[in-house]
Amino acid sequence: MVAVTFDNVSKKFARGLPPDSLRDLIPSLVKRGLQRRRTEALTDNEFWALRDVSFEVEQGKALGIIGPNGAGKSTVLKLLTRILKPTIGRCVVRGRTGALIEIAAGFHPDLTGRENVFLQGAIMGMKPREIQQRFSEIIDFSGISAFIDTPVKRYSSGMGARLGFAIAAHLNPQVLIIDEVLGVGDMAFQQKCIDRMNDFKRQGVAIVFVSHNLEAVSNLCDSTLYLKSSVVAQGDTVEVLRQYVSSQAKGTSTTSIDEAEIRDVSLSDGSGRAISSVAPGTPLEFRATCAIHRDVREAHFGFLVHRSTDNLVVYGGHFHASELGFEGLRAGQVLRLAFQFQPHLTRGQYHIECYVHDDVGGAHLACLSPAAIFGVNETRSCSGIADLEVQAMAQALDVAMRPVVSLVR
Amino acid sequence: MTSSLFADAKEMVVEQFAYRALLVQMIKRDLLLRYKQTVMGFGWAVFMPLLNTAIFSVIFIRVAKIDTPVAYPLYAYCGFWAWNFFASSLRFSVTSLTSNSNLVQKVYFPREIFPFSMVVTCLVDFAVGAIVLIGLMIWYGVPITANLAWLPAVVVVNIVFTAAIAMLLSMGNLFYRDVKYLFEIVITVWMFATSVVYPVDQVGGALGAVLAGQPMSAIIDAYRATLLYGQAPTPAFFVAALTSGVLFALAWLVFHRSEFKFAERI
Numbered sequence: 289m290v291a292v293t294f295d296n297v298s299k300k301f302a303r304g305l306p307p308d309s310l311r312d313l314i315p316s317l318v319k320r321g322l323q324r325r326r327t328e329a330l331t332d333n334e335f336w337a338l339r340d341v342s343f344e345v346e347q348g349k350a351l352g353i354i355g356p357n358g359a360g361k362s363t364v365l366k367l368l369t370r371i372l373k374p375t376i377g378r379c380v381v382r383g384r385t386g387a388l389i390e391i392a393a394g395f396h397p398d399l400t401g402r403e404n405v406f407l408q409g410a411i412m413g414m415k416p417r418e419i420q421q422r423f424s425e426i427i428d429f430s431g432i433s434a435f436i437d438t439p440v441k442r443y444s445s446g447m448g449a450r451l452g453f454a455i456a457a458h459l460n461p462q463v464l465i466i467d468e469v470l471g472v473g474d475m476a477f478q479q480k481c482i483d484r485m486n487d488f489k490r491q492g493v494a495i496v497f498v499s500h501n502l503e504a505v506s507n508l509c510d511s512t513l514y515l516k517s518s519v520v521a522q523g524d525t526v527e528v529l530r531q532y533v534s535s536q537a538k539g540t541s542t543t544s545i546d547e548a549e550i551r552d553v554s555l556s557d558g559s560g561r562a563i564s565s566v567a568p569g570t571p572l573e574f575r576a577t578c579a580i581h582r583d584v585r586e587a588h589f590g591f592l593v594h595r596s597t598d599n600l601v602v603y604g605g606h607f608h609a610s611e612l613g614f615e616g617l618r619a620g621q622v623l624r625l626a627f628q629f630q631p632h633l634t635r636g637q638y639h640i641e642c643y644v645h646d647d648v649g650g651a652h653l654a655c656l657s658p659a660a661i662f663g664v665n666e667t668r669s670c671s672g673i674a675d676l677e678v679q680a681m682a683q684a685l686d687v688a689m690r691p692v693v694s695l696v697r
Numbered sequence: 698m699t700s701s702l703f704a705d706a707k708e709m710v711v712e713q714f715a716y717r718a719l720l721v722q723m724i725k726r727d728l729l730l731r732y733k734q735t736v737m738g739f740g741w742a743v744f745m746p747l748l749n750t751a752i753f754s755v756i757f758i759r760v761a762k763i764d765t766p767v768a769y770p771l772y773a774y775c776g777f778w779a780w781n782f783f784a785s786s787l788r789f790s791v792t793s794l795t796s797n798s799n800l801v802q803k804v805y806f807p808r809e810i811f812p813f814s815m816v817v818t819c820l821v822d823f824a825v826g827a828i829v830l831i832g833l834m835i836w837y838g839v840p841i842t843a844n845l846a847w848l849p850a851v852v853v854v855n856i857v858f859t860a861a862i863a864m865l866l867s868m869g870n871l872f873y874r875d876v877k878y879l880f881e882i883v884i885t886v887w888m889f890a891t892s893v894v895y896p897v898d899q900v901g902g903a904l905g906a907v908l909a910g911q912p913m914s915a916i917i918d919a920y921r922a923t924l925l926y927g928q929a930p931t932p933a934f935f936v937a938a939l940t941s942g943v944l945f946a947l948a949w950l951v952f953h954r955s956e957f958k959f960a961e962r963i
Contacts, residue, residue, distance in 0.1 A: 410721075
């Protein structure tokens with residue numbers, strides 16, 4: 289069943305401040321009365337925060353929403369939670385909605401943790417009896433039972449967020465709307481939050497998840513929406529993340545042409561074809577041309593592989609010029625570089641960073657990132673980074689011996 | 698038009714009912730916050746009307762003597778008691794939306810809850826203030842009559858009228874912050890245009906009639922009639938009751954229909 293429908297929604301905002309005092313009210317009212325403008329038209333002062341956005345989320349499915357700052361992600365959530373009304377289009381949410389938009393929004397600093405649990409629970413739509421029943425669970429989950437009778441103003445920001453999420457985690461929603469809540473809390477708590485959201489999903493809750501944490505999006509979401517006021521891409525999470533990462537990565541390439549230059553980069557498999565997506569362990573070759581513009585006595589080349597969704601370095605290696613047969617580099621030299629490697633990685637999006645480093649001066653001569661991007665396809669793993677080529681086996685030890693069953697990757 | 702009116706009215710009531718637990722929690726919150734870190738606690742609820750009563754008793758008994766149907770301190774305290782409920786409900790309501798901008802911008806629930814919870818919170822102060830009034834009534838030996846049965850009706854009309862203005866003010870201040878400054882001026886003038894410290898009909902002429910007929914004078918006079926004079930409320934009270942009901946319905950409708958703009962305009 290479809291739990292969330294977003295149908296051709298557009299939302300208009302005013303750029304400046306609307307008239308805030310009575311003195312400005314009368315002229316603005318007169319103006320509004322004279323020109324009855326249509327909703328489609330924009331005045332000088334207005335802009336579209338969202339334009340023709342459509343999506344659906346079914347029960348038990350999670351939709352991720354990604355995009356740069358100011359792309360309208362939070363506007364979507366505010367429309368879903370009925371805080372805002374669409375200028376054009378229709379937005380329907382069926383069933384009891386839990387919203388994790390800034391989880392400590394309802395906390396009052398002067399009230400104790402206990403008092404705030406009841407207040408925040410009610411704000412999120414829980415009945416007092418439900419809160420009473422789950423109170424000890426909530427406190428256990430938050431892990432701050434020792435401070436439950438302390439005013440929230442004396443909490444650290446992490447403690448407040450933990451309590452906020454703990455309350456939300458004990459809602460009983462049919463639709464859950466989450467805005468960037470994983471930025472808080474330590475790693476163990478973040479994992480707890482992700483586990484909890486996966487539980488919700490299994491119970492048939494429809495989830496809309498906005499985050500800059502692309503790893504969390506790829507772990508949780510079945511489909512993803514890449515938003516930049518209007519929809520840039522929409523559909524399968526892996527594919528949308530690939531598009532987003534490559535569009536974001538373009539902006540971060542740095543290369544200093546003064547001292548050296550890395551150019552003509554290519555990434556190919558053993559047969560020499562350019563690739564975009566490979567199976568784990570496929571032999572790959574990265575090639576680049578490196579032009580040196582000044583003398584360097586000792587240098588090394590860096591070859592790094594990043595997971596694009598969170599920039600994690602999955603490999604970083606130094607290769608000294610002397611090891612490659614060059615005692616120092618001279619101005620005017622042009623080198624062909626090749627790095628052969630096998631990406632024993634789990635599925636995801638990766639990119640290569642390549643640089644030349646002056647070991648004496650301690651600075652990069654040139655650095656190119658992403659020099660190349662590639663995806664790894666496999667379906668076995670459910671989390672993790674390295675593909676360890678695991679094979680699983682099972683054997684029945686009862687009387688009627690069955691043959692060895694092996695489950696190969 | 699009429700069908701959408703009914704749909705809106707139904708939605709307003711259904712939503713308010715669905716979120717009744719939140720209203721209770723908000724009232725609890727406001728009550729807890731009200732006197733947290735104070736030494737006097739609810740003592741503040743009776744301190745101000747008593748102080749005002751003392752000041753005006755000196756003025757109107759010793760300086761400019763005026764005629765009141767009952768002893769002046771009793772007359773004045775009863776006026777301040779009812780007036781303070783009205784005025785402090787409004788004073789807290791004016792900023793009730795703007796001071797909760799975090800909630801208004803981030804969580805959905807019927808926004809009427811903010812002014813409503815303020816009115817109910819002040820109603821608790823009003824109940825505490827009643828204890829002192831009962832004490833004064835015993836001290837001055839005020840007889841109790843069957844007309845006391847009117848009292849609940851007077852309280853209800855007072856609440857409805859207060860809630861109506863509270864909604865309009867909180868909404869007005871959200872859109873135009875001038876409202877909270879304007880409010881302070883208006884409420885001061887309004888107090889002296891109401892039978893709080895003196896009977897306004899003594900102003901005389903057309904002005905006196907208007908001042909005595911306006912809803913707050915009618916309501917406060919109705920309190921005095923049922924509690925102190927042992928009389929039924931005057932016809933002016935029934936006009937005030939009708940006015941309050943209509944104003945409340947209108948205010949709620951306007952408030953509800955503007956709600957969706959709150960998050961953008963706050």
